[in-house]
Amino acid sequence: MTDKTSKMAICMSLDGPGAVVTKERPLEPLKAGEYRIRMRAAALNFPDLLMTYGKYQFKPEVPFVLGMEGAGVIEESRDTDSDFSLGDPVLVKGKTGAFAEYMTVTRAQLAAMPNTLTFEEAAAYAVTYSTAHVSLVDKAKLRPGETVLILGAGGGVGQASVEVAKAKGAIVIAAASSEAKLALAKRSGADFLINYQEVDFAAEVQRITENAGADVILDPVGGQYFEKSFDCIAWAGRILIVGFAGGEFGVLKTNLPSEKGCSVIGVRAGEFGRRDPVAGRESFDKLIKLTEENDLKPLIGKRWELHQIKEALATMEQRDVVGKQVVTIDEPIKYG
DSSP states (O other): OOSOEEEEEEEOSSSOGGGEEEEEEEOOOOOTTEEEEEEEEEEOOHHHHHHTTTOSSSOOOSSEEOOSEEEEEEEEEOOTTOSOOTTOEEEEEOSSOOSBSEEEEEGGGEEEOOTTOOHHHHHTTHHHHHHHHIIIIIISOOOTTOEEEETTTTSHHHHHHHHHHHHTTOEEEEEESSHHHHHHHHHTTOSEEEETTTSOHHHHHHHHTTTOOEEEEEESSOHHHHHHHTTSEEEEEEEEEOOOTTSSOOOOOTHHHHHHTOEEEEOOHHHHHHHOHHHHHHHHHHHHHHHHHHTOOOOEEEEEEGGGHHHHHHHHHTTOOOSEEEEEOOOOOOOO
């Protein structure tokens, strides 16, 4: 053990946000190849909520520290062949562990922080923008001038997808469930807005595209919205299944892709990089360049402190979220 401790947001059982507590625990000494990151901020993602119920594809054993992404500063390192220095600001990616004052990671979990982002913006960047980039660029092979429909455009993945699609030269139709969420999509560059709580989004897409349909549909919502996507996909289009924030997966009737000549593509951006580290690194490097050249930024809808993580997760569960939620992590107790 070291003489340092770290406050952490820990899921104690698979009973939802109510099972999350903030505790202080001793830090273990670093092993060879590891880094200790002083976290400055971390961001919530829908999988964080799902993991508190054991409903996400990745099911960590309880108790576990929540948090898939964040940003901070390298405080210690036991990597003898490192391209980072102590004090460097970095992005941190992982399946768990980011909602803590200190996080222990390997080199594969680190990336240099884009110089255009603050720590809070950087904390909210890696998961959603990687998902958007892998989906639209690596999987859908999006081309300039194509029309993209982004469902759930006011959430984290949706907002990032609007920005990435615009940066790649696409025409973007943003669909969301409220005017506040659509306003966020508009700020991110969307060309057309659809409130799918008020109108038939598929009919609106057909009207906007003069019945040509959307070349690419990115769906992080699932359920009925996925199923209705086939009513407005273009011939030979691509439907990207990114998530099910609506609570249910959509049902795929296999005759529909055949009738539309379209592709249905499942996306797990994190697994994309883990299965093929070279392709994952190349994709992320291209994303960083795109970000700096186009000043891409996650829009933060709500800020919390570490001890408020339970309330933050409950807000996400109630769908009362516009943009990304970020936890700002206080300066730790000083030792020695």
